[in-house]
Amino acid sequence: MSWLPPDEDDEGFEAWDESDVHVRPNPKGNKPRSKQRPEHVDAVDARVLSVDRGRYTVLVDEDGPEERTVTATRARELRKQAIVTGDRVDVVGDSTGDEGSLARIVRISPRVTLLRRSADDSDQIERIIVANADQLLIVIAAANPEPRPRLVDRYLVAAYDAGVAPLIVITKTDLADPEPFLANFAALDIPIFRSAQDAFPLAELEPALAGHTTVAVGHSGVGKSTLVNALVPGTDRAVGVVNATTGRGRHTSSSTVSLRVPTGGWIIDTPGIRSFGLGHVNPDNILKAFSDLAVVAADCPRGCTHLPDAPDCELNAAVADGRLPAARVDSLQRLLTTLAG
Missing domain, CATH: 3.40.50.300 (P-loop containing nucleotide triphosphate hydrolases)
Structure with a gap:
């Protein structure tokens, strides 16, 4: 037989309110998580000099009177972002650089390259x-x-x-x-x-x-x-x-x-390497590096590969009629072939 709450007409009925409901307290006593992060207005700028197993050596107050190297770790909110040598970052915490001190990287500045x-x-x-x-x-x-x-x-x-x-x-x-x-x-x-x-x-x-x-x-x-x-x-x-x-x-x-x-x-x-994969490279960026050839290539058909066997390629035509030096176009085509191959 299931239990039912008392009816208002029952003898001894007392109306219930929300205060009668028992709420189990948060056993950890933690506040609800929030997506808002502190602004870290006290953060200082630093250059990342090296990375070693989750620890970052950074240079604080570069070229200033208190220039110093500091050991830092990354903030939790940056755990999915790569921090690499050359990055400009903002650090908080103990940035004195004293032995045993540890600062925290909280922001990565926009990268130029x-x-x-x-x-x-x-x-x-x-x-x-x-x-x-x-x-x-x-x-x-x-x-x-x-x-x-x-x-x-x-x-x-x-x-x-x-x-x-x-x-x-x-x-x-x-x-x-x-x-x-x-x-x-x-x-x-x-x-x-x-x-x-x-x-x-x-x-x-x-x-x-x-x-x-x-x-x-x-x-x-x-x-x-x-x-x-x-x-x-x-x-x-x-x-x-x-x-x-x-x-x-x-x-x-x-x-x-x-x-x-x-x-x-x-x-x-950097460590010496024997291979250098290019799977991430956009071929258009290679042509942009050859600004003199890019002007001529602008007249190529849409989707032109600019390779030696490309039909109606304006670069190949310019070499044939002497408008462009063959060695210069060959250098571009060799790089594009490397990327395609």
């Missing part, structure tokens, strides 16, 4: 390498390991896609003549810095880095970290040797770190 790569060309998921860089320093060895023009092409595609200006440094010129290799890029108007025997071209390179944030990339064993150590004395970035059997360099630098160049600017050293 993003240098990215994917695991392979079929992978659409991008991996952010660094943020807010404006130059890409491609370090190549003339030999040992042998230079790979297609890997350099991939670096260039990533740079043009990100809106980052490429530079090339050629090392180990005492082992081989670099000019035949560099001829692959002669039409691209990229600044090239040549090592003299076993000495880096620091006198020419340092002014090119001043006032810029430059990312150094290169195949393992080309001397990239050795160059960074020369640019920033006392850094002691790990360096390695090339395997005599395979001709491949051994990965030495295991992290991406931003370092201030004493003569001006920042250099970001």
Whole structure:
């Protein structure tokens, strides 16, 4: 037999109100969660110098009287956002930089550039390498390991896609003549810095880095970290040797770190890599990097690939009638072929 509440006509009936209902208290005593977050008006600006297992080394009061490095973690609301070397962030908490102190990153400032790569060309998921860089320093060895023009092409595609200006440094010129290799890029108007025997071209390179944030990339064993150590004395970035059997360099630098160049600017050293996926790149961004060719390509048919076999491609026609240099168009087509292949 089910229980029914008393009827108003029953003897002894007392009217109920809401206060008679027992409400179980919140056992944890927590307030209801809110999507509103504090504004953190007391946050200070910082530059992310390196990332290591959930801890971020950031530079606070850059170029100011109280410049200092601070260890920070990320706020809970940023747990699904990547924070990378080169990011400008806002931090709160203990930003003194004292031993044992820990600040908290609560905001990521809008990024000017993003240098990215994917695991392979079929992978659409991008991996952010660094943020807010404006130059890409491609370090190549003339030999040992042998230079790979297609890997350099991939670096260039990533740079043009990100809106980052490429530079090339050629090392180990005492082992081989670099000019035949560099001829692959002669039409691209990229600044090239040549090592003299076993000495880096620091006198020419340092002014090119001043006032810029430059990312150094290169195949393992080309001397990239050795160059960074020369640019920033006392850094002691790990360096390695090339395997005599395979001709491949051994990965030495295991992290991406931003370092201030004493003569001006920042250099970001990255781990040596042997592959550079481009699955995330928009081909239109490659053409934009060739502004002189983009003007001519504007007359191409809709959907034109601009490759050598593209029907009615205005670029190919311009080469045929001498309006454009063949080497310049070939450089663009090689990069587009790299991206398509």
